[in-house]
Amino acid sequence: MTRSELTTLPPNIFAHNRGVVTPQYAVMPPEGILTSRLPGFEKTVVRFQTSPEMGAHFAQAALEIESGGGTTAARNDGLEHFFYLVSGAVSISIDGQSHHLTPHGYAYVPAGHTYDIRSDSDEESRLLWIKRPYAAIDLPTPDALIGHRDNVERSRHDTVGRYWQYLLPIDDIAFDMQMNILGFEPGVYFPYVETHIMEHGLYMLEGQMLYQLAGDLHEVQAHDFIWMNHYCPQFCFCTGWEEAAYLLYKDVNRDVTF
Ligand code: UGY
Ligand code: MN
Numbered sequence: 001m002t003r004s005e006l007t008t009l010p011p012n013i014f015a016h017n018r019g020v021v022t023p024q025y026a027v028m029p030p031e032g033i034l035t036s037r038l039p040g041f042e043k044t045v046v047r048f049q050t051s052p053e054m055g056a057h058f059a060q061a062a063l064e065i066e067s068g069g070g071t072t073a074a075r076n077d078g079l080e081h082f083f084y085l086v087s088g089a090v091s092i093s094i095d096g097q098s099h100h101l102t103p104h105g106y107a108y109v110p111a112g113h114t115y116d117i118r119s120d121s122d123e124e125s126r127l128l129w130i131k132r133p134y135a136a137i138d139l140p141t142p143d144a145l146i147g148h149r150d151n152v153e154r155s156r157h158d159t160v161g162r163y164w165q166y167l168l169p170i171d172d173i174a175f176d177m178q179m180n181i182l183g184f185e186p187g188v189y190f191p192y193v194e195t196h197i198m199e200h201g202l203y204m205l206e207g208q209m210l211y212q213l214a215g216d217l218h219e220v221q222a223h224d225f226i227w228m229n230h231y232c233p234q235f236c237f238c239t240g241w242e243e244a245a246y247l248l249y250k251d252v253n254r255d256v257t258f
Pocket of ligand 1: 234
């Protein structure tokens with residue numbers, strides 16, 4: 001191929017890049033996250049959004065599963081897992097019991113249990129995957145859980161025009177993480193700048209926002225990913241004409257360790 005045939009590069013590629021990685025946060029538009037394959041999966045590629053290599057204490061990835069693809073056998077790596085289906089259709093078996101996920105369906109797999117994933121769709125399925133070592137306490141490990149965004153109550157507090165959906169039970173401190181959907185009407189913003197010990201993995205499900213991270217402003221839109229390190233100051237405005245919503249990982253319910 002000659003240079004003149006290389007027409008795929010967009011103009012102003014540097015000016016248009018929105019990706020940034022700092023010690024306090026990362027903004028990762030999907031187009032810059034390259035694919036890899038994983039042992040134990042077939043007809044599947046993975047795009048890691050965050051991991052310990054970035055400084056995170058969890059990993060988050062998007063799996064792109066072709067029709068009929070998925071795991072090659074039931075897996076148990078000792079970690080806890082949360083799966084959220086963005087598009088397509090998959091079956092997930094937890095300890096041999098099969099569940100069907102449609103878009104915005106999700107599954108929590110407790111540490112030490114097996115999971116097996118198969119795409120049921122004619123098209124590619126996009127499955128978000130959050131995993132981390134479970135921080136055990138003197139309570140039994142939580143049970144597996146299957147749910148769907150449409151069946152989770154929208155609660156409202158602190159401000160008008162925004163809602164929370166708690167996908168995992170927030171009153172059960174056996175859970176060491178929350179997976180929440182936060183939704184915003186256009187023009188709505190946080191009542192204060194948050195600065196907290198909890199870390200976040202944020203996946204934009206819909207809409208547009210201006211996110212302030214450690215004092216820097218970033219425009220984000222559907223399918224962008226943000227990692228926020230512990231104590232990263234954070235604030236956001238919903239800037240589009242449509243509602244915005246994101247899926248948010250948050251580590252909770254545990255004391256500090258020394
Ligand atoms: O609950 C939270 O920590 C949430 N409000 N943070 C965020 O959306 N960046
Ligand atoms: Mn927060």
